[in-house]
Amino acid sequence: MKCFLLLVMLTACAATPQDLSGKMFIFPQQTSTANVRLTASRQDFGAATVCHRSFTDLKRDHGLFSLATPSSANDFLIFWDEANTEMEAHVKNAKTEYKGLDYKSNMWHSICTTWDSESGLVQLWFDGQPSIKKFASSGSNISGSTRIILGQEQDSHGGRFDLKQCFIGMMSDVHMWDYTLSPCEIQKYVDELNFTPGNLLNWSALEFQITGRVLIEDKQKLLIAQNSQSCTQHPDSDFKMKFLLLLVMLTACAATPQDLSGKMFTFPQETNTANVRLTASRQDFGAATVCHRSFTDLKRDHGLFSLATSSESNDFLIFWDEVNIEMVARVKNAKIEYKGLDYKSNMWHSICTTWDSESGLVQLWFDGKPLMKKFASSGSNISGSPIIILGQEQDSYGGGFDLKQCFIGMMSDVHMWDYTLSPCEIQKYMEGLNFTPGNVLNWSALEFQITGRVLIEDKQKLCS
Incomplete structure (x- = not known):
């Protein structure tokens, strides 16, 4: 099998959207610089769903999805807190915590997170199982110049990365919608069936910039060797x-x-x-x-x-x-x-x-x-x-x-x-x-x- 490898140390300003179907980003080492910056199709939204798949063996804190604006470094953040053994969703800097997840090393996990500004409720779907809904922030949109980063967690708008919070592993199938996805659509995403792709971020037409050592390869799947x-x-x-x-x-x-x-x-x-x-x-x-x-x-x-x-x-x-x-x-x-x-x-x-x-x-x-x-x-x-x-x-x-x-x-x-x-x-x-x-x-x-x-x-x- 020939893998499609791309290693970009310094990138140009603009990128043509790419179809990453069947591909994954690989973050192969601990660094405070390597990241992938995603370009969303719009800058203002009053609801959101973010879905992604990730694979890691990290036994420390690490960021999975980081969206910052000039007014808030954690306008939409998905973060694993190892000390408290919990997945955290931060929306407009308000933190919701989800414990009791079977976040195993060395296997793919599918994670979807929804938020709606009208109700202020956040919900996490982990490997197809919904959590309880929790209140985060209501009454105002996420707006401004958004910076969306994979591989690092932003402590300021587009920067201040912490070496001990970087992501090491593989990530794939990142989508974002400007509405709360229905349970049926989330289940189809988790099961890798035909679902409605993200209208803010679409893995099949993704505009992104790579900084540092991040690679793109075919996503590995276990094969039935008898065939x-x-x-x-x-x-x-x-x-x-x-x-x-x-x-x-x-x-x-x-x-x-x-x-x-x-x-x-x-x-x-x-x-x-x-x-x-x-x-x-x-x-x-x-x-x-x-x-x-x-x-x-x-x-x-x-x-x-x-x-x-x-x-x-x-x-x-x-x-x-x-x-x-x-x-x-x-x-x-x-x-x-x-x-x-x-x-x-x-x-x-x-x-x-x-x-x-x-x-x-x-x-x-x-x-x-x-x-x-x-x-x-x-x-x-x-x-x-x-x-x-x-x-x-x-x-x-x-x-x-x-x-x-x-x-x-x-x-x-x-x-x-x-x-x-x-x-x-x-x-x-x-x-x-x-x-x-x-x-x-x-x-x-x-x-x-x-x-x-x-x-x-x-x-x-x-x-x-």
Whole structure:
């Protein structure tokens, strides 16, 4: 799947409305500058409905939609208050609070907020469920020169952004109406059916300006992998596989690749020596996907996949941080953290990690669920002679193993590609279906060396 990427560091004053159907804005890192400014079709209204979808793993305050005028920085604000565990709607600077929402990390949420100046009532619809109506402000319109911002929360008209309130994640389907949308229309929006698009902001004809690192990509959806027609194979995958096989046959002095289908590596004890060193088919790549399955009962830090080059020991690292309860992906030593994962002991977990040097974005897929995209490192390839290690985490090129970071457990189905795998192919990998094997590392034709006590066994499966 080819993604439509747009990275604009500085924008011109005017923009032609764009159809963003099927697209999303990605806010990949913490910053007090990056934002998207939306242009509304009018400047004065006595009622409003704002709907949007967002996806984040933030565990702190963050703004979701910020509309300011010269007279009020919070003329229409949707804000998550982490300390009080509540969604807030501010209208004409009056705050209404909504508690008890199941605002989970790492999943899409649909949020609609309505307000009417005649009654002064505000209502929040969260994932299709209406809240109670609460009084905010009545008797006067929102009017003046409106500034509508995504990604930041305005503390003044068009500015004073707070680094610790910025949004990090993905956002899509932003619409705004100058009236209170009916419950039926809101339900159709939530269910992604045919609804009346916003007449103030319309995602299908959106005028906007991007400042800083904000990207536009195709919105990811989980695909039914069993439907082979829904998946498009990477255009170069057949050629790359044939080329890889040719390289294997022609490479002198190389170990014979082994087919480990249905097998697993077992790392049975704590040690700072035992490891499996994998041989990659190439030395330079500007994108990567690594997938693996692992099974452990460790309750401490441990490395899952470690790729080092002579210039960087953490060129591509997948690591569990027990202290902060997060999966860490490091690319070219830039650290990306993923919290809120159900990383249970004594069960198999499937983990895929993608990175692309052009956009700099990293994404983790955990047990079939995509997490948010985050910025790591862009503009340069991973290059040099890579050393890829399972069972240990490299603190130096090919070594520096820490006894308390070694992996104990079982590992299987390790694949690596030199491109970002499509969501459909990742889903097929997760479900153990017929997928395109890795062209950098292929579990069915794996070249490796074992050091210390690491065993190869049949992968265990529960019997019916």
